[in-house]
Amino acid sequence: MDKITWFTLLSTGGALLAISIGVIAPAFAMGRAISQALDAMARQPEAEKSITRTLFIGLAMIESLAIYVLVIVLIVLFRNPLLEYLLK
Amino acid sequence: MDKITWFTLLSTGGALLAISIGVIAPAFAMGRAISQALDAMARQPEAEKSITRTLFIGLAMIESLAIYVLVIVLIVLFRNPLLEYLLK
Amino acid sequence: MDKITWFTLLSTGGALLAISIGVIAPAFAMGRAISQALDAMARQPEAEKSITRTLFIGLAMIESLAIYVLVIVLIVLFRNPLLEYLLK
Amino acid sequence: MDKITWFTLLSTGGALLAISIGVIAPAFAMGRAISQALDAMARQPEAEKSITRTLFIGLAMIESLAIYVLVIVLIVLFRNPLLEYLLK
Amino acid sequence: MDKITWFTLLSTGGALLAISIGVIAPAFAMGRAISQALDAMARQPEAEKSITRTLFIGLAMIESLAIYVLVIVLIVLFRNPLLEYLLK
Amino acid sequence: MDKITWFTLLSTGGALLAISIGVIAPAFAMGRAISQALDAMARQPEAEKSITRTLFIGLAMIESLAIYVLVIVLIVLFRNPLLEYLLK
């Protein structure tokens, strides 16, 4: 096989692997934060507002980590900067 | 085998692997959030409304992670942008 | 062996592997949600209605993750879109 | 060996592996749900009826996951749709 | 070696592996259910009847999962439907 | 080596492996059930009769899983049905 084929195969396989591994930890972290928020609500219903606010900021920060992975995956699939060395 | 065959094999195998690994963490996270919501309901039945709302927003965010994986898998199976370099 | 054979072998093996791995996490998550619902019922029998409703919505969402895997497996077994490149 | 032999070997080995892995998680989930139901009964004997009903619905949903695996295994052993490409 | 030899070896080895892996989870699940039933009995001796009934239904459902594995193993050892393609 | 030698080696090695793996889970499950029974006895000595009865039925069902493995191992060592295809 030629080098473009190897590059295509590795990029495709790597992207699939990276996105499936990359969502593991954010998913666990979200599950933990949400369940703790629900627990906190049940114990202190009147603090619902500040709990919800903290929870959503937290979920956004965790989501940002999954977005990092998604961004790298999309860069690799759509616009890999190393491709120009390969096409030369 | 020629390069298209390798590409087809890797894409098919990778898609199967990625989707089966990619749902692991969201499933665990959902299970945790739901069971905690049920626990919270049993302890504070009158907070049912805010618990349910937080739970559903949380499940939607976790589901979004599984959707990321599904989207990458479908891109690979149906419209892989790297395929054009291979067909050239 | 020719390329169709490789494709058939990998699709069959991958489908078997994916479905058997893909049901692991949903099964654990369901087991957790159900057992927590039973626990909640025992502690708060009068909240049975809202517990059951939340449980069934949750089980449906978890089941949706297993369905994603099943759908990808069936696409691979019955109508793989990458097959046309292989048959050309 | 010819291609039909490879196909037969992989299908047989894969089916054995898939079914033995595929029952792991449902079995654990069932064990958890049942033991929690027994615990709930011991704490709240008068809620036996609703506990039993929820338990059986839950066991049926978990069983459905094991059935998915069994169905894919039997499709592979008895009527694999990819076999026609191989016999051509 | 010829193809029948490979088939025989793989079927024998696979059957041994599958049955020894396949009983792991049912055994753990049974152990959990039984020990929880004993615990429930000790706490609520007068609910013995309903505990025993739920336990036995549960053990039967878990046993059914081990039976699935045993059935596939025996199909492979005694009447493998894929054997006809091999003997042709 | 000829095919009978391979068959003999694999059967012997597989049988040793299968029996040593196959007793793991039943042993753990028995240990759990027995220790829970002892705990239940210490808490509710007057329920000894029903505890012992449930324990022995449970141990018999767990033993049945180990017996499945032993039966498959002995079939493989003494009367493997696939041997006739090999001796033909």
Next chain:
Amino acid sequence: MDKITWFTLLSTGGALLAISIGVIAPAFAMGRAISQALDAMARQPEAEKSITRTLFIGLAMIESLAIYVLVIVLIVLFRNPLLEYLLK
């Protein structure tokens, strides 16, 4: 090397491996049962008799699992039924 040599090597290595793996689970299970019995005695000294009786029956059943492994190991070392096919 000839086939008898392979057979001897595999039998010896397999027997050593099987016995060392095979005693793991029974040993853990015994340790659990014994320590629970000691705990039960300390809490309910007057139930010592029934505790001891249940403990010894349980240890005997767990020992039986280790005996299964030992029996298969000794069959393989001293009278392997598959040896006659090899010596023919």
Next chain:
Amino acid sequence: MDKITWFTLLSTGGALLAISIGVIAPAFAMGRAISQALDAMARQPEAEKSITRTLFIGLAMIESLAIYVLVIVLIVLFRNPLLEYLLK
């Protein structure tokens, strides 16, 4: 393949792997910190201000670790200093 191809493949694959592994621990750590903050809020609502401040400083420090990984990944993808030795 030539050396630039190897370099491109390894950089792409390594970048995908590194970012997907590198977000695991920060995600877990964030999930833990957020859930503990929610727990603290529910127990001591009047300390919300200092809790939020400490939480955000903490999240920023954990995020810095994920940024280290992202920076190294981007250096490798866009401006690898070792590339000049390779192009010479």
Next chain:
Amino acid sequence: MDKITWFTLLSTGGALLAISIGVIAPAFAMGRAISQALDAMARQPEAEKSITRTLFIGLAMIESLAIYVLVIVLIVLFRNPLLEYLLK
């Protein structure tokens, strides 16, 4: 190398491996039983006699499992019955 050399190497290596793995589980089990006995003594000093008796019987039974491994190891090192087939 000739066959006796292989046999010697495998027996020596296997014996070392088997004894070092084989003492793991008995050691853990003993540690558990002894520490539980010490705990029981501290809670119920007057039951020391029956505790000590049960402990020693239990340690003897766990020791028996380690002895099984030692016996197989010594058989392999000093009087392996399979050696006669090899020397023929």
Next chain:
Amino acid sequence: MDKITWFTLLSTGGALLAISIGVIAPAFAMGRAISQALDAMARQPEAEKSITRTLFIGLAMIESLAIYVLVIVLIVLFRNPLLEYLLK
């Protein structure tokens, strides 16, 4: 490939691997320290000052460990002292 290529590949891959592994433990440790600090604040709001001070010193020491890894990674990427032996 020549030796500079090998060196470049290994340095790039090793740097990516090292940084992604090297932040795992510091991230966990920070998460633990921060969450404990939040817990401590909720229990003893008036000790906020000394808690914050100890927390920040602790985070700085943990960060120093991640910095060690980052320094070695940057040395390898930008100024590896072993490179002179290679260029000679």
Next chain:
Amino acid sequence: MDKITWFTLLSTGGALLAISIGVIAPAFAMGRAISQALDAMARQPEAEKSITRTLFIGLAMIESLAIYVLVIVLIVLFRNPLLEYLLK
């Protein structure tokens, strides 16, 4: 290399591996027993004598397991009975 060399290498490597693995479990078991004894002493200082006696008997039995490994290691290093077949 000749056969004595292989034998020497394997014996040396195996002895090092066996002793380092073989002390793992006894060390853990001793740690557990000693820490439990210290705990028991703190709770029941007047039972120190019987605690110490049971502890020392227990440590001796655990030590015996480590001695088994040491003995086999020394037999292999100094007087391996299988060496005579090799020197013939």
Next chain:
Amino acid sequence: MDKITWFTLLSTGGALLAISIGVIAPAFAMGRAISQALDAMARQPEAEKSITRTLFIGLAMIESLAIYVLVIVLIVLFRNPLLEYLLK
């Protein structure tokens, strides 16, 4: 490749691996010690002084372990004593 190349590659890769593995345990240990110190402060604010002193001595001793790794890594990168045998 010549021997200096191998030496350079292995030293670079080993240094990266060693430092990233070597900070794992010290980081965890520090995280544990710091979080426990915070917990102790919250429970006993007036013992802050002795807690802080013990904590810092402890952190210094744990840091010393990470320093051992760093020293060996720097010796390997900058002044490896075995290099003289290689350059001869």
Next chain:
Amino acid sequence: MDKITWFTLLSTGGALLAISIGVIAPAFAMGRAISQALDAMARQPEAEKSITRTLFIGLAMIESLAIYVLVIVLIVLFRNPLLEYLLK
């Protein structure tokens, strides 16, 4: 390479591996015993003397296990009895 080289390499590598693995379990065991002793002292300050005595005997016995490993390592590095067969 000649046989002495292999022997030297394996002895050196094995010694490094064995000592680094061999101190794992003793270190954990010591950590456990020491921390439990500190806990016991805090609960029962007047039993400090007997606690310290038991602790030191226990540490000595655990240290003896690490010494076994060190002794075997030093025998291999300095006076391996198998070396005479190799030098003949």
Next chain:
Amino acid sequence: MDKITWFTLLSTGGALLAISIGVIAPAFAMGRAISQALDAMARQPEAEKSITRTLFIGLAMIESLAIYVLVIVLIVLFRNPLLEYLLK
């Protein structure tokens, strides 16, 4: 490559690996002992003196284990006694 090269490579790599693995367990053990000491101080401030003394003796003994590893590593790097057989 010649034998001195192999020896140098293995010694360097082994030393890096051994030191990074060898500090894991002592670091964990120290972390545990220190955190328990801090806990003990918070509960019993007046026992600070004896706690500190026991802690430091304990840390010294754990440090001794890390020193064993460091000594073997330095012997291998600077004065390996097996080197004389290699240089002959």
